[in-house]
Amino acid sequence: MTITLLGSYNGVELIRHELKRFGLMGFNSSPTSAPFEGIVLVKGSLRVAYDSEVEIVGPGAVVTMHPVKGDVCIIAMQDAEFIYISSAPIFDSYRRGVERFHQMATEIAQKDGYTASHCERIRKYSVLIGCELGLSARELLSLSCGALFHDIGKTQIPDEILRKPGRLTPEEFDIMKMHTIYGRDMMSSPSNPFLHIGSTVAEQHHERYDGSGYPYGLKGEEIYLPAAIVAVVDSYDAMTSKRPYQRPKSKQEAIDEIRALRGKLYDPRVVDAFLKVVSTLDDL
Structure with missing residues (x-):
């Protein structure tokens, strides 16, 4: 997995991800906040699971999650590249x-x-x-x-x-x-x-x-x-x-x-x- 911070402002971050097939990224929700999270898929296919929702998405798809109260798990069903948007600063810890x-x-x-x-x-x-x-x-x-x-x-x-x-x-x-x-x-x-x-x-x-x-x-x-x-x-x-x-x-x-x-x-x-x-x- 490769991650790159593309830009940030006032706590909002744009993070570029590259995942090989069956690569996975995810995080545990914060008990003190419910941030907005979003994905813009550039290429490949992703399985996105959050709260009780599961979506399989292809190139050009936009997935938004708000408020995020549960865990998020993203799996590349094919080699994938996507932009992850978060209203909470997560890049450094990630x-x-x-x-x-x-x-x-x-x-x-x-x-x-x-x-x-x-x-x-x-x-x-x-x-x-x-x-x-x-x-x-x-x-x-x-x-x-x-x-x-x-x-x-x-x-x-x-x-x-x-x-x-x-x-x-x-x-x-x-x-x-x-x-x-x-x-x-x-x-x-x-x-x-x-x-x-x-x-x-x-x-x-x-x-x-x-x-x-x-x-x-x-x-x-x-x-x-x-x-x-x-x-x-x-x-x-x-x-x-x-x-x-x-x-x-x-x-x-x-x-x-x-x-x-x-x-x-x-x-x-x-x-x-x-x-x-x-x-x-x-x-x-």
Whole structure:
């Protein structure tokens, strides 16, 4: 994502955005104000969710939102360029958030190169499924943020365990499982306010529908739906990626396995949505 401040006056800002396909931008509404927000789409296609409204718009479209009392989530369904208009000054804080996102993504890449590309794929896949399931703006923001940084807790795992070429011992696996707790704590830290919305996804993305997951053994719809989405796409990507200790499965083998585990390890709602859109994943 690229953002540029085109101009500002008396608190009103014009911000140019470029988003790649299934890129996402959004913000949480302020409890103390209800600003006017607007979008002028120059090219591409956007899915705009705010309050209880969802619009799919094309080039030349103008979307206005006033007063904004809920969360706003904008997803590029195709590569998009648009002008965002806000009656409240948001650019500086938004830019700092984007820079921090990039910094943390770099930190993950330095710790584990596999995780860096893996996390961006998980974010795109998850957003696609979230749209199919009709998630709210807030749930989509939580999903996108949590999916991108679902493995950030691995930065706290010792290298000798994280990069071990073979299977982990039970004791090592107990340490590895702590990355979900570490991730939750890192994302909910006061030093990372823009990540708070995704902390539950980081915490629960290894929970399983039948209660066999970790860290809490949650079952069924006890599991936060965005985390249940990440659980499916995380498994799919892991199955189809080369690992030091196993050959990758073919895409069809991975799809068949996820289908077979519907209602066992994976939420049936998520599996059904995944099966509807899985052919699109090859293009991302």
